[in-house]
Amino acid sequence: xxxxxxxxxxxxxxxxxxxxxxxxxxxxxxxxxxxYKQELxxxxxxxxxxxxNVGEKKDQRIAVTLNKTAKHFSLHITETQPEDSAVYxxxxxxxxxxxxxxxxxxxVKA
Amino acid sequence: NAGVTQTPKFQVLKTGQSMTLxxxxxxxxxxxxxxxxxxxxxxxxxxxxxxxxxxxxGEVPNGYNVSRSTTEDFPLRLLSAAPSQxxxxxxxxxxxxxxENEQFFGPGTRLTVL
Numbered sequence: 001x002x003x004x005x006x007x008x009x010x011x012x013x014x015x016x017x018x019x020x021x022x023x024x025x026x027x028x029x030x031x032x033x034x035x036y037k038q039e040l041x042x043x044x045x046x047x048x049x050x051x052x053n054v055g056e057k058k059d060q061r062i063a064v065t066l067n068k069t070a071k072h073f074s075l076h077i078t079e080t081q082p083e084d085s086a087v088y089x090x091x092x093x094x095x096x097x098x099x100x101x102x103x104x105x106x107x108v109k110a
Numbered sequence: 111n112a113g114v115t116q117t118p119k120f121q122v123l124k125t126g127q128s129m130t131l132x133x134x135x136x137x138x139x140x141x142x143x144x145x146x147x148x149x150x151x152x153x154x155x156x157x158x159x160x161x162x163x164x165x166x167x168g169e170v171p172n173g174y175n176v177s178r179s180t181t182e183d184f185p186l187r188l189l190s191a192a193p194s195q196x197x198x199x200x201x202x203x204x205x206x207x208x209x210e211n212e213q214f215f216g217p218g219t220r221l222t223v224l
Contacts (some may be wrong), residue, residue: 001169004152006152009150031210032209032210032211034212034213042217043200043215043216043217043218044153044200044215045215046212046213049212051210089152089153091153093208093209093210094210095208095209095210096141096158096160096166096208096209097155097158097168097169097209098143098155098209098213099155099169100145100152100153100154101152102150102151102152103150103152
């Protein structure tokens with residue numbers, strides 16, 4: 001079946017450094033690629049998304065890139081802050097179904 | 111606007127018991143979904159609905175039933191609880207009639223099956 005692989009599972013960075021999380025998806029018909037942030041004990045919340053007709057999108061310190069040929073997309077966080085510490089999930093959507101990656105736990109050390 | 115609400119927040123069941131997890135949204139969203147979240151496995155889609163009276167299965171539907179009698183409510187029923195159903199359950203909704211858009215999640219229900 002369809003799947004989304006996410007790496008790394010854990011990422012530790014120093015405050016101010018950049019963090020990169022990578023995902024690959026199996027279904028080439030996927031059209032929509034959201035990223036969700038989940039703080040401990042909280043609900044997932046959308047932080048950025050990209051559609052299949054766009055290669056890159058940026059929102060302040062967060063950017064996402066998509067390579068449809070390679071079926072690969074990445075989240076980039078620059079100038080990381082302690083409040084960026086959370087679990088990040090990538091996902092790939094097609095029609096009525098969304099497949100999530102297993103998540104990356106990001107630690108930002110002050 | 112309360113957004114997406116879920117009840118209860120916590121529940122403990124014995125094997126074989128049945129129960130219903132409640133989910134409601136007040137945003138007039140057409141698409142609603144149920145996910146379970148297990149450590150190291152992300153979120154997995156159980157069932158979804160694209161409007162009142164319309165439901166379908168996701169990745170892991172076995173052991174669960176859903177119905178959608180109104181736009182607002184989308185309850186999830188566990189027919190005969192098993193320890194493998196111990197998980198955190200999230201309901202979500204989206205204003206488009208597909209999942210190809212931001213999903214708004216409820217606060218979750220933590221279920222333990224003994």
